[in-house]
Amino acid sequence: MPNPQRPGSDRYRQNRPQNDYTWQEGWARPEPPRRPAGQPNRRPPLTPEQQRALARRARERRRRRRRTFALGTAGGILLLSAVITLLLPRSVTGEPAPVEQPETGTAQLVAPLPYGGADQAEGSGSSAATLNWGSVGPVQQTEDTGYTYTAMPAAPAALPEFGRVDTTWFADAAFLGDSLTAGFCESEYDIDVGGALICGYEGVSPNTIVNRTTAKNPDRGEEVAMDVLAAAQPAKLYILIGTNALVQTGNDESFLNYYGRMLDELRTALPNTALYVQSILTATQETVNDDAPGLAPDRLATINAAIQGLCAERGCYFLDLNAEFSDDSGYLLTDYAQPDGVHLTVSGYNKWVSYLCTHVPYNKNNPYQAGSTYYLSDDVKELLADLP
Numbered sequence: 001m002p003n004p005q006r007p008g009s010d011r012y013r014q015n016r017p018q019n020d021y022t023w024q025e026g027w028a029r030p031e032p033p034r035r036p037a038g039q040p041n042r043r044p045p046l047t048p049e050q051q052r053a054l055a056r057r058a059r060e061r062r063r064r065r066r067r068t069f070a071l072g073t074a075g076g077i078l079l080l081s082a083v084i085t086l087l088l089p090r091s092v093t094g095e096p097a098p099v100e101q102p103e104t105g106t107a108q109l110v111a112p113l114p115y116g117g118a119d120q121a122e123g124s125g126s127s128a129a130t131l132n133w134g135s136v137g138p139v140q141q142t143e144d145t146g147y148t149y150t151a152m153p154a155a156p157a158a159l160p161e162f163g164r165v166d167t168t169w170f171a172d173a174a175f176l177g178d179s180l181t182a183g184f185c186e187s188e189y190d191i192d193v194g195g196a197l198i199c200g201y202e203g204v205s206p207n208t209i210v211n212r213t214t215a216k217n218p219d220r221g222e223e224v225a226m227d228v229l230a231a232a233q234p235a236k237l238y239i240l241i242g243t244n245a246l247v248q249t250g251n252d253e254s255f256l257n258y259y260g261r262m263l264d265e266l267r268t269a270l271p272n273t274a275l276y277v278q279s280i281l282t283a284t285q286e287t288v289n290d291d292a293p294g295l296a297p298d299r300l301a302t303i304n305a306a307i308q309g310l311c312a313e314r315g316c317y318f319l320d321l322n323a324e325f326s327d328d329s330g331y332l333l334t335d336y337a338q339p340d341g342v343h344l345t346v347s348g349y350n351k352w353v354s355y356l357c358t359h360v361p362y363n364k365n366n367p368y369q370a371g372s373t374y375y376l377s378d379d380v381k382e383l384l385a386d387l388p
Contacts (some may be wrong), residue, residue: 157308158320159276162362163374167353169360169367170194174234176225176266177241178204180281180342183349185218191349197232199225205245206258210265230269237270238356240278240321242303243342246294252303260310267314274361275316279304282322285331287341295342297330317361324355 021028046054174197175181182200184191201208201215204225208215212224220228229237241262245255266275280303282288283295304322311318325348327333332341336348344352360366368375 157312157318159317159359159361161358162360163366163368163372164358165360165367165372166369167192167194167357169357170196170236172234173197173236173238174199174229174232175238175240176200176209176229177239178202178244180243180344181240182218183344187218189346189349191346191353193353196238197228197234199228201225203244204241206241206255206262207245209241209262210258226265226269229266233270234273236274236276237266238276238278238319239266240280242280243295246280246300246303247292249294249299252299252306255303256306256310259307263310263314263316275311275314276319276356277307277311277316278319279307279322281325281342282330282332284334284337284341285329288331292342297326301330319356319359321352321355324351 021030023029170193173194175184175193176199178200179202180200181198182202183189184193184196184198185200198219199217201217204213204215207213209225212226214222214224216222242255242259245251263275263277266273280300281295282297282300283292288296300322304320308318310316325333325336325344336344336351338345357369362374364374364376366374
């Protein structure tokens, strides 16, 4: 009776791979199964002992390479040192240079050698004294010989140019002066000075401020300048005053006395305010010759120099504004002067503000304009916020 076959047994036998046989010595021997093409030969996994042995050999190789590199580096340094030593002059290496002996006979030395002594002087046929090199070089100062002091570099007489700030610099400032300063007021030329307090009054002089005389401001009317400034306590005060008192000649001493008293009283009333004193402007040549001889360049040069001295004594900044508006002869430039030869045009006020924006004491927190020498972006300011 035939054996029943399981379902799918034929398919199983058909799909099973068939082995190839080879005849060896009368026997049919199956060939080993072939590895599919493209499949790499895989090594059997290493035992832990083999892995540790491989790691030890790798460490030994690294140690040998490091030792070889260290020895090579040391040898290279020694070789380079030897070459440099050979190339250096003897004066550097400390090796004494051979002294050349002068030839005897008719040849004579022009001068004795330093520390040559009497023998060399006699041998040279000259009676010149031996040089004393011990007196050459720096000598320590003592109380007996006196001390020499070197002065510190002198501070600039006038505030120099430091970059350029924008008009927000004047947001906490005030301006004090006569009708020239009054031109900044809104009811006059309305010049942009960042919202600064304008204390400009027509016809005033330093004695007006000292005596607390009532004066008229174009925007606010009658007031006492010192009271307005004391109430405001600005961080900066720009002063340009004195033109009215100097139109005529002959009162220089009185004017300077009042000017000094004005600075003293302003310093007392505004202890935390930085004072910026501007030099008094000259008039045009025609006006000086006709109506204002006291505003001549030679006289104002003396007055402004005296004001500069008052500023140095009191720690005030001095701004040489007159130099910015003077021509080659020292008179007020007609390009910026009104017909009266004393007051300024709108372009003159713009030039004035531009000058003030470029003459500011340096501080990293100043509102420098973009592109200015000391301009810092907001990101850089944050990085420097902790620095003094």
